[in-house]
Amino acid sequence: MKAVIGVVLLGVVLPALSKDCAQLYEENGLSPNFNETIAHAIHSLTLNELRKFNPLAEELNGVPVVNPRLNDPTETERVIPHAPEEEINKNFMSEAMNTIDLVMSQVGQSGDQFGTNWPIVARIVHKFHMKDTWAKIKEEFDLMKQPAKDLCVCLKDTEKNGIFQAVDWVARQYRTAPLLTLLNKPLPKLKDAKSWEVWRARLVQYYDSQAITDAATYLSCVLNHTS
Incomplete structure (x- = not known):
């Protein structure tokens, strides 16, 4: 069984951050690995989901996936x-x-994002895990003050700040990962209540408050700052 869900990004070569941006990230409470937490939050986002945050979200939205x-x-x-x-x-x-209809209709089709690597139950869990994560992010997004423009300029430059590279890491894992893992640890085949206990314990770790704040800040910049 082959696949990867979630991200613990090891060995990703990141571009050097400018001193100004690095200082802004720290001053505004972003985590040192914000590129990884944001990449997990956005790697499978769709315009449909972005419009739940802001109904005016556009096709050219600048969110790499x-x-x-x-x-x-x-x-x-x-x-x-x-x-x-x-x-x-x-x-x-x-x-x-x-949503289940959508997931099942893609299995085995040309261009299927997960190819032959992902078991069907893992696809469904991943889809709903991400929807649940976005719902949690939206709670904070709705309460958050608009981030400063200079911070948003830095966050939206995803090729310089490492977010784009982190999303690309996820894509490469989809193609090549030898084992189904979560938080860089092997997962059991999801087949019963006992195996689900392991999956659930790993999945809930993605609801860390700092990771949610990182993602909400990024999406606020993308969706509410037009310049």
């Missing part, structure tokens, strides 16, 4: 520069069932 068609042989980019709109069929009444 893993290419949804990562395993399409005609695709050359592991990471695309803007979170795309996801086409969701309305075959069912609830968002939950339509």
Whole structure:
């Protein structure tokens, strides 16, 4: 069983941060590994989800994500520069069932982001884990004061601050990781209550308050600062 869920980014070569930006990150309470926490939060974002934060979010939104068609042989980019709109069929009444319909409809198709690496149950858990994470981030996003413009200029420059590279790390793991891992530790096959206890204990660690703050700050900059 092959796959990776979540991110603990080891060995990612990051560009040097400018002194001004590095100081702004520290002064505004971002974590030292903000590029990693933000990458986890955004790596599979869609325009649909961004519009839950701000209904005016645009197609050219500047949020780098893993290419949804990562395993399409005609695709050359592991990471695309803007979170795309996801086409969701309305075959069912609830968002939950339509989400499951979407996940299952992609399995085995050309361009399937996860290729043959991801077991079906892991795909579903990942999708809903990310939706739950975004809901938690939105709670803080809604209460947060607008970040300063100079901080946002630094955060939105994802190729210089390491966020883009961290998202690319996730994409490479999707293609090449030899084991299903979470927080850089092997996971058991998800098949019963006992194995779910291990998964749940790992997943809840992504709700760390600092990681949520990092992501909410970044999204506030992207969605509320137009310049």
